Amino acid sequence: MHILVVNDDGPPNERVSPYVRPLVDELQSAGHLISVAIPAASRSWIGKAHLIEAELTAHLVHPDSFRPDGSWDSTYKPDPTTEDGAAGPQSDWVVIQNGTPASCTQLGLHNLFTDLPPIDLVISGPNHGRNASTIYNLSSGTVGGALEAVFCGKRGIAISFGSKDPQTDSVIAAAARLAVKLVGHLWRNWDERVELYNINIPMREDVEGQPVLYTRTLPYYWSRGCLYAETDRRKEEARRVLNGATNGVNGVHKETNGVNGVNGVNGVNGVNGAHHGEPEAEAEAGTVSKQRHFKWSADLSDMKKRLQESEEGTDAHTVLNGSTSVTALRANFWHVPGLEGPIDLEL
Structure with a gap:
């Protein structure tokens, strides 16, 4: 299928965006047609935002031209003899200056890849760290990219690789293989009640042998101002x-x-x-x-303590205990049933 990959961590970067290239490579190895549209800089904690005053500039960047710090060599020319027929515009990633995950989704679906077959699925991520609990999910640019897909009439999957600590290549590769296998399963068995899935994969060598569980979102509210x-x-x-x-x-x-x-x-x-x-x-x-x-200047110590104490069956408890969490979501803020009709202001 044709998959659009967006993220909130920006171009491949050893420090803040180490996971996107391995996932894209694994998706391509599985036979999928992959289009990539990502922000030119990290856009974490931005949710489903659009920067309405900003002009967005799309740069075509060959994935092999990225440097370890996320910048790229604009003079890079791929060797056509090593491209296996993939040389040309289709092999380029699109890096969007002033882009957000949501705007990358919008542009990717409607403006950037019009010469290719229609996009079937939007994958947002993999995020550098977990997106578990209501605070993370409602603030996350990764989840925001998948939410935007829903409002564009597409299915969305948000994927987070659950650690910000440096990982070995073998751990990252295992997480990418599991993510691709899980994406294929969800696509083939998509529950029509679901608009997007939020996946959290723990970073461990044996992750492919650990349980994959449906979960619910852990409710969390700030205990104090700490951002x-x-x-x-x-x-x-x-x-x-x-x-x-x-x-x-x-x-x-x-x-x-x-x-x-x-x-x-x-x-x-x-x-x-x-x-x-x-x-x-x-x-x-x-x-x-x-x-x-x-x-x-985020102080997340209280949140981390709450996540550590989270109940079994929640996304936080599941991923923190070494299993992969899959949370099925609807893309709405639903009303409270029973509160309907006229309001008597005299009461």
């Missing part, structure tokens, strides 16, 4: 200059997860259309800043 920390903006500006955060890659301005814009969008008039003055300018004008600055 952001207040920062000293002057120190942050100095750090950015020191680290050379504004240097370009391949002639394209480097997206740095929120540096120089929002989620890698550069020059979109600040945040929510509001232009932000620099502290130095405020000082020269003799004004007192009324701004406070925060940055992503």
Whole structure:
């Protein structure tokens, strides 16, 4: 079948996106036609977002041209004698500057691969780490890419490889083989009540010999605000200059997860259309800043404790105990039954 692969971790990268190339290779080895559309930078925790103010640029990139840091050699030319007939545009991946998982799904389904047969299935992932529990699922760009497929009239499968720790090639290969086998099974036996599946695969050498279980999503709510920390903006500006955060890659301005814009969008008039003055300018004008600055600084210790204590049968308990979880989902926020009709405001 023709499968569109999207993700939220961006191009192949030893540190943040080590799993996408092995999965694509395994899907192709199984005989599937694979089209790939991925964001140019990590888009974790972005859900099913679209950046409506941003211009999206699609770069055709040969998969063998990626460097270990996720950048690519734009001058790379494949050797046609080693391509086994796959040389040409069909072998290129599409890397989308200012892309999100949802926009990659939209463009992949409707704009980018119109010369190929219709896409049958969208696979989003494999995520670098677990997506188990309501917080992760509703925040995850990986799940968001699969959700977008549903709203485009396609079946979606979100796949997460359940560890951010470095893994051996053999462990990654085992997870990829199991993922492809599981995708084939779900496709052949798709329950018509299901709109998307969320899969979590533990990273272990013997994963193919471990149980694969249907699960339910672990409910989780924040016990405290723990995603952001207040920062000293002057120190942050100095750090950015020191680290050379504004240097370009391949002639394209480097997206740095929120540096120089929002989620890698550069020059979109600040945040929510509001232009932000620099502290130095405020000082020269003799004004007192009324701004406070925060940055992503996730403290997930409470969440991790709750996941460790999760009940048997949940996605979190299953993957943390070495089995693969498969959660069948509907792509909606369903109403509470029984709350219907007029509301009497006098009561």
